[in-house]
Amino acid sequence: MSSPLLQQLVEALRILPGVGPKSAQRMAYHVLERDRAGARRLAEVLGQAVERIGHCERCRDFSEQPVCATCASASRDSQLLCVIETPADRLAIEQATGYRGLYYVLQGRLSPLDGIGPAELGLERLEARLAEGGVGELIIATNPTVEGEATAHYLGQLARRHGVRPSRPAHGMPLGGELEYVDRGTLSHAFTSRTELT
Numbered sequence: 289m290s291s292p293l294l295q296q297l298v299e300a301l302r303i304l305p306g307v308g309p310k311s312a313q314r315m316a317y318h319v320l321e322r323d324r325a326g327a328r329r330l331a332e333v334l335g336q337a338v339e340r341i342g343h344c345e346r347c348r349d350f351s352e353q354p355v356c357a358t359c360a361s362a363s364r365d366s367q368l369l370c371v372i373e374t375p376a377d378r379l380a381i382e383q384a385t386g387y388r389g390l391y392y393v394l395q396g397r398l399s400p401l402d403g404i405g406p407a408e409l410g411l412e413r414l415e416a417r418l419a420e421g422g423v424g425e426l427i428i429a430t431n432p433t434v435e436g437e438a439t440a441h442y443l444g445q446l447a448r449r450h451g452v453r454p455s456r457p458a459h460g461m462p463l464g465g466e467l468e469y470v471d472r473g474t475l476s477h478a479f480t481s482r483t484e485l486t
Contacts, residue, residue, distance in 0.1 A: 346390075369391070370429050373436065374394075392414050
């Protein structure tokens with residue numbers, strides 16, 4: 289590239305997930321050729337977000353305040369605590385369900401090979417919260433991956449140690465799906481987790 293600053297912009301854009309060298313180059317050219325005002329706004333908001341958004345002291349979700357709006361809400365059921373991997377998971381649950389309990393965001397999942405253990409997930413803070421009492425059910429909504437299942441197992445043991453009932457959302461076949469198109473892992477899990485028809 290003729291401009292070292294342009295090269296730096298392309299490299300900076302590559303930190304975004306799914307953005308390779310060609311996509312980063314297209315983005316850089318687009319904002320410089322067609323939308324400099326949008327680029328200035330993006331830079332301003334991104335700078336503010338990096339400076340002002342931290343983590344909620346209670347649930348570890350993103351928040352501009354020490355305690356997020358969900359944790360501060362008196363209308364939420366404090367007996368229910370849903371453990372999720374990412375803030376995006378919370379948003380998905382809020383949009384798709386009528387869940388009115390609280391959350392605890394791990395910001396990842398146990399993965400010893402990647403150096404992610406209980407300390408990196410803030411599990412000492414979760415354990416302290418369970419030890420306080422008041423939580424009746426720990427809904428463990430980690431992803432159905434190898435690491436997610438290992439994390440769920442660990443969290444289930446943690447909940448039982450504090451007299452809290454652990455639960456896991458059902459996994460299985462999608463509503464409206466057809467058996468021949470469901471992948472083998474999902475079908476196997478659906479069969480082993482089957483429930484009685486009422």
